[in-house]
C-alpha cells in the first residue's frame with residue numbers, strides 16, 4: 308500500500324440488482340484533498356460507502372487509512388468522518404446534542420464531546436443556532452450540521468458526499484470555503500464528491516473522475532497562475548462592463564456561451580476586471596480558463612451523462 312494513502316481500492320466491483328454501480332475500480336487516493344467527480348449515477352456515493360465499510364463490494368479490496376474497511380468498521384468510524392448526501396438528521400434534537408451524542412459514540416468522553424461539539428459548530432458557522440431543534444433549520448444549516456457531525460471526533464479523513472447539494476450560491480461559497488480549510492488549515496485528508504468541476508477545482512489538489520462506474524481519469528488540479536483566453540460571466544449590464552474594460556485597454560469579445568472573452572496575461576488584468584466590476588456594480592459570477600486542460604480532460608472522461616450500465620436484461 309502507498310504510505311499515507313487515504314484510500315486504496317483494488318478491483319472494486321459493486322452491483323445492485325441489475326445495475327453495475329462500480330466496475331473493477333483500482334485507484335490510490337493520497338492527495339491532501341481529492342475531488343470525486345462524475346455525472347449522476349456514476350458511482351461516487353457507492354465508492355464512498357464501500358470505502359467506509361457501509362457497503363460490501365462484490366469483488367476487490369478497499370483500505371482506508373490502511374484499515375480494511377470490510378473487517379474493521381469500528382476503526383474506520385473512529386478515524387474517518389462521513390457527511391452523507393441525503394438528509395439523515397434527527398429533527399427533534401439540537402445540533403449541539405446531536406454532535407455530543409455522535410462524538411461519544413465515536414469514543415470521546417462526555418466532557419471532550421461537549422467541547423468538540425461547540426468547537427466544530429462554531430467552525431461551521433452554527434454557533435448561535437446550535438441549541439435550536441434541527442427541524443427549525445434551513446437546508447444550509449442542515450448541511451452544516453451534517454458536516455459538523457462528520458468532524459466532531461477529530462477524524463484523520465473526512466468523506467463528504469455532495470456537500471453543496473441544494474445550497475444557494477452564498478451557502479455554496481461558504482460550504483466550499485469550509486471544505487477548503489479542512490485540508491489546508493486543519494490538516495485533514497478530504498475526499499469530496501461533486502458533479503461540478505468548479506467545486507472540485509476550488510477545494511481539491513486532485514480530481515478522480517468516475518464514469519458509468521469505472522475510473523475514467525485521475526489528474527492533479529493545477530493552482531498556478533493562468534494565462535490565455537478566459538471567459539467572464541457577470542450579472543448586470545454586460546455591454547457596459549465590456550465597454551468599460553475596452554476603455555481600460557482590455558480587449559473583449561463575446562464567447563459562444565454568451566460570456567465575455569478576455570485574454571488574461573497577468574494579475575494586472577484581473578485587478579482591472581475586479582475594480583471595473585466594483586465601480587459598475589456588476590457581479591462577477593464566473594471566471595473560466597477557456598484553455599483549461601483539466602476541464603477538457605474531465606469533460607472527455609465524463610463523456611456522455613450515461614447512467615451506470617445494466618448488467619442484466
Ligand SMILES: Nc1ncnc2c1ncn2[C@@H]1O[C@H](COP(=O)(O)OP(=O)(O)OP(=O)(O)O)[C@@H](O)[C@H]1O
Pocket residue numbers: 323324326327328345346347348349350351352353354392502614615
Ligand atoms: N441501494 C441501491 N439499490 C439499487 N441501485 C442503486 C443503489 N445505490 C445506488 N444504485 C445505483 O447505482 C448507480 C450508482 O449510484 P451512486 O449513487 O453511487 O451514483 P452517484 O455518482 O453518487 O450519483 P449522484 O450524483 O446522483 O448521487 C446508480 O445507477 C444508482 O441508481
